[in-house]
Amino acid sequence: MIDGLPMGVPAAGLPRRVRIHEVGARDGLQNEKAIVPVEVKAEFVRRLAAAGLTTIEATSFVHPKWVPQLADAEQLMPLLAGLGDAPETGGAGLRLPVLVPNEHGLDRALALGVREIAVFGSATESFAKANLNRTVDEALAMFAPVVAKAADAGVRVRGYLSMCFGDPWEGPVPIGRVADVSRRLLDLGCDELSLGDTIGVATPGHVTALLTALNEAGVPTERIGVHFHDTYGQALANTLAALQHGVTTVDASAGGLGGCPYAKSATGNLATEDLVWMLHGLGIDTGVDLGQLTDTSVWMADQLGRPSPSRTVRALSHKES
Ligand code: HMG
Ligand code: MG
Numbered sequence: 237m238i239d240g241l242p243m244g245v246p247a248a249g250l251p252r253r254v255r256i257h258e259v260g261a262r263d264g265l266q267n268e269k270a271i272v273p274v275e276v277k278a279e280f281v282r283r284l285a286a287a288g289l290t291t292i293e294a295t296s297f298v299h300p301k302w303v304p305q306l307a308d309a310e311q312l313m314p315l316l317a318g319l320g321d322a323p324e325t326g327g328a329g330l331r332l333p334v335l336v337p338n339e340h341g342l343d344r345a346l347a348l349g350v351r352e353i354a355v356f357g358s359a360t361e362s363f364a365k366a367n368l369n370r371t372v373d374e375a376l377a378m379f380a381p382v383v384a385k386a387a388d389a390g391v392r393v394r395g396y397l398s399m400c401f402g403d404p405w406e407g408p409v410p411i412g413r414v415a416d417v418s419r420r421l422l423d424l425g426c427d428e429l430s431l432g433d434t435i436g437v438a439t440p441g442h443v444t445a446l447l448t449a450l451n452e453a454g455v456p457t458e459r460i461g462v463h464f465h466d467t468y469g470q471a472l473a474n475t476l477a478a479l480q481h482g483v484t485t486v487d488a489s490a491g492g493l494g495g496c497p498y499a500k501s502a503t504g505n506l507a508t509e510d511l512v513w514m515l516h517g518l519g520i521d522t523g524v525d526l527g528q529l530t531d532t533s534v535w536m537a538d539q540l541g542r543p544s545p546s547r548t549v550r551a552l553s554h555k556e557s
Contacts, residue, residue: 240527240552242517250479253521255291256508257430257461257487258284260536262293262335263505264493266305268540274308276539278315283535284490285319285330287528289508293354296335297344309334313348320351333394337368342382346389353386354394354430355379357421359414362405363398363434376420383425395426396463400446402437411446415453422455429460430487433474436467436503440477447481461485464506466492471506472514479520486511491533491544507546509533527552 261281265272272280277295284292294316300307313334321327333352336342345353357375358364364372379395386393399406400414418429431446443462451457462478464471464487475486492507512524530552537544544550 240530242513244516244519246519250518250520251482251484253484254479254515255485256289256511256522256524257333257463257485258289258292258490258508259463259487259505260284260490260493260508262295262306263487264489264491266296266303267494268305270540271305271307272539274311274315277308277312280490280532280536280539281316281332282319283532284529285328287532288522288524289490289529290329290523291331291333294332294334297341298335298337310344310348313345313350317349320349333392335396336382336386338378339381339385342385346391350391352392352394353382354396355382355421355426356396356398357417358398359409359417360399360403360406363403366405367398372417376417376424379421380424387425392428393426394428394430394461395421395424396430396432397421398432398434400431400438401433401442402435404435411449414446415449415455418450418455419453422459427459428485429455430463430485431460432463433465433471436465436470438464438474439470440473443474443477444481447478447483457482458484461487463487465494465503466506466510467503472510475506475511475514490529491536491549492546493536493544504545507533507544507548509546509548509552513548 295309295312296306297309319328319330320332323329333354334345334350336345336353364375368375383393464474488508488511489505490508492504494505512526515522530549533544533549534553
């Protein structure tokens with residue numbers, strides 16, 4: 237280790253670069269008991285951008301009663317306007333996707349000039365009902381006009397799929413069912429899929445088996461991102477399995493913030509710092525400054541009044557103090 241950085245020792249068969257889809261401001265903060273002031277959220281996103289993250293999921297345009305923590309989406313997006321603008325016009329060219337469940341949410345997002353959205357489906361009926369008050373089929377029917385209208389407006393669409401590995405109500409989720417709903421999300425017109433291990437129960441062999449099944453169902457690896465929660469400490473091992481399969485988009489949450497308000501057994505997402513430590517150790521480029529990112533998570537932990545659960549944040553911040 238040199239100055240808080242891992243020694244870079246590449247391993248065969250891995251991508252040279254990984255795009256981190258940062259979800260701390262959305263998946264992380266949606267699960268905090270405290271409502272974080274909108275200025276603090278904006279500062280969080282600015283600091284994440286300054287640390288080199290290029291895709292930062294900002295918020296959700298869902299019903300404010302369902303997720304009160306993100307009810308300030310209308311106030312937040314204007315505060316981030318400059319960051320999303322193209323570099324030619326003086327902006328940072330940042331990708332700032334937002335979650336949108338239905339046409340109402342899309343209209344709210346479009347009114348604020350959002351250029352990238354994510355719809356969020358479920359592989360299981362129980363979570364579709366708990367999270368969207370819909371069956372799986374009804375949720376896909378709700379997304380269809382959203383994806384079509386977004387495409388007409390030139391807005392990029394990510395399709396999240398939750399409970400891809402296990403579900404707190406239904407137990408293990410059959411791989412064939414996940415492949416089927418994934419295919420249907422892509423057929424709606426989603427540009428990219430993100431496979432969610434919402435409650436963190438996946439293990440590496442399961443990841444490889446699911447990715448292989450998706451390929452067989454006609455979903456190319458280039459269009460797949462992975463979204464691991466770290467409940468059982470498996471998120472990095474699962475990420476490595478996905479990288480070995482050729483995945484180059486990995487979701488993570490600064491400082492390991494997160495969980496899901498509608499799945500009680502979900503704990504934090506894979507911490508971005510833990511991910512960056514592993515990727516840089518493997519010689520994989522992310523564009524992220526690990527020191528600056530760690531400082532950001534320490535700052536955010538202070539705002540929330542509790543320490544970050546990320547091992548890397550703890551190790552690096554103890555080293556400094
Ligand atoms: P519903 O109660 O069925 O809504 O909820 P509805 O369609 O019957 O409409 C009821 C009222 O809500 C109406 O108002 C609508 O206008 C209003 P009224 O006429 O009664 O005055 N409404 C809205 N208001 C603001 N924004 C909207 C909106 N839509 C309807 N977009 C609904 C359905 C989808 C709205 C609700 O279930 C909801 O908001 N769910 C969001 C849940 C959520 O955000 N969960 C967390 C994100 S998913 C996640 O974290 C997993 C992920 O990280 C991946 C992983 O880890 O697996 C992505
Ligand atoms: Mg999540």
